[in-house]
Amino acid sequence: MHRPPPTTRRQFLGFASGALMVTLRPAEATPAMQSSAIRQVVGEAVVRAGKVKLDIPPLVENGNTVPMTVVVDNPMTPDNHVKSIHVFNEKNPQPNVGNFYLGPNAGRAQVATRIRLADSQKITAIAKLSDGSFWSASVDIIVTLAACTEEVI
Amino acid sequence: MAAALINVPKKAKRGDIIEIKTLMSHIMETGYRHMASGEIVPRDIITGFTCRYNGAEIFRADLYPAIAANPFISFFTTATESGKFEFEWIGDNGFSETASATITVE
Numbered sequence: 431m432h433r434p435p436p437t438t439r440r441q442f443l444g445f446a447s448g449a450l451m452v453t454l455r456p457a458e459a460t461p462a463m464q465s466s467a468i469r470q471v472v473g474e475a476v477v478r479a480g481k482v483k484l485d486i487p488p489l490v491e492n493g494n495t496v497p498m499t500v501v502v503d504n505p506m507t508p509d510n511h512v513k514s515i516h517v518f519n520e521k522n523p524q525p526n527v528g529n530f531y532l533g534p535n536a537g538r539a540q541v542a543t544r545i546r547l548a549d550s551q552k553i554t555a556i557a558k559l560s561d562g563s564f565w566s567a568s569v570d571i572i573v574t575l576a577a578c579t580e581e582v583i
Numbered sequence: 584m585a586a587a588l589i590n591v592p593k594k595a596k597r598g599d600i601i602e603i604k605t606l607m608s609h610i611m612e613t614g615y616r617h618m619a620s621g622e623i624v625p626r627d628i629i630t631g632f633t634c635r636y637n638g639a640e641i642f643r644a645d646l647y648p649a650i651a652a653n654p655f656i657s658f659f660t661t662a663t664e665s666g667k668f669e670f671e672w673i674g675d676n677g678f679s680e681t682a683s684a685t686i687t688v689e
Binding site: 524529 | 601613642644646648650651652654655657
């Protein structure tokens with residue numbers, strides 16, 4: 431007498447939910463990718479907390495366009511100025527958000543743009559000063575509607 | 584079809600710190616979205632932005648897919664002399680656009 435291979439309901443559900451997990455899992459950066467992207471910018475230098483102010487709403491309804499302002503509390507003179515500002519994310523598919531290069535004539539070390547967030551995550555901004563030091567700030571953001579990395583069009 | 588919106592003060596006093604706001608219309612397709620057929624929608628983003636003030640570069644940015652569609656960028660500079668701001672965006676698939684604005688410094 432022929433018997434089908436024994437598949438219990440539990441096994442089947444386990445398999446099905448496993449397959450679902452795999453298909454729904456987005457390609458995302460990890461905190462490790464974020465820190466390696468940061469290392470590529472700062473090298474071996476120490477990144478200290480402070481000076482940088484990262485202004486993003488802490489609760490975001492739509493991750494497709496999130497206003498962000500980075501201000502660095504540092505004078506802008508030829509011998510002491512902010513050279514660049516780098517922004518990184520933790521959970522988008524790619525850890526970089528943007529790099530902004532300023533000059534001593536900028537007058538004020540402030541940039542604003544609009545970014546995408548694929549998930550609730552921590553955003554880090556790092557400023558490089560003309561003396562070679564690095565300063566950073568991080569903000570945790572909750573995103574209710576993620577930017578559409580998965581959406582089918 | 585691309586269009587830039589630039590906001591630069593028309594007049595400033597010498598030494599004033601002025602804000603420059605720019606917006607370039609662009610889809611900024613991330614390269615991480617799928618079509619119904621399962622194919623990935625190819626990446627199409629602006630990768631670089633530069634601003635020159637009377638020929639000298641005063642601001643530059645590298646952009647990634649995490650920048651929202653129609654990239655808006657604002658930054659500051661010191662008004663030193665009358666002249667021209669030139670803006671340039673470059674990106675995937677040979678995208679290249681320029682815009683300019685003039686300022687009178689008294």
